[in-house]
Amino acid sequence: MNDQGPNFYDQVYAVVRRIPRGKVTSYGRIASMLGHPNAARAVGYALNALKDKPDDPTFAPVPWQRVVNSQGRISIVNREHGANVQAKILRSEGVVVSEDLRIDLKVYLWEGLNLAEIEEIVK
DNA sequence: ACAGTGACAACAT
């Protein structure tokens, strides 16, 4: 629940906070950056856990909407109260999201962090 | 200690 030391979730949040406005990346890419190429599902789980975060002022906001799946599609199951919300926020940030919730990664994919920046987060 | 869970991903059909 409320861990202290740096864990996988915290590392995920740290990376997501570095995604610039107007760009997106995938669950798998984040997992790979952190050295866990097969932990894509865990990344999604980490973001899902954000909704359980109380209004803790010491917890910096995480732009979770900038994370989509490897196909450039929004992965939230609930369309009405989830996917559409994510699409709306992304559009407000300048990202073009098609009617069927697809995003062109060739245009909006975030380059990612360099090794030094990743080390800073993982250490 | 261990089985269940889920905002994934790759591959098959």
Add this chain to the structure above:
DNA sequence: TATGTTGCCACTG
């Protein structure tokens, strides 16, 4: 392109 299947993994009761 659209499903379905299988492998993965961190976190949870």
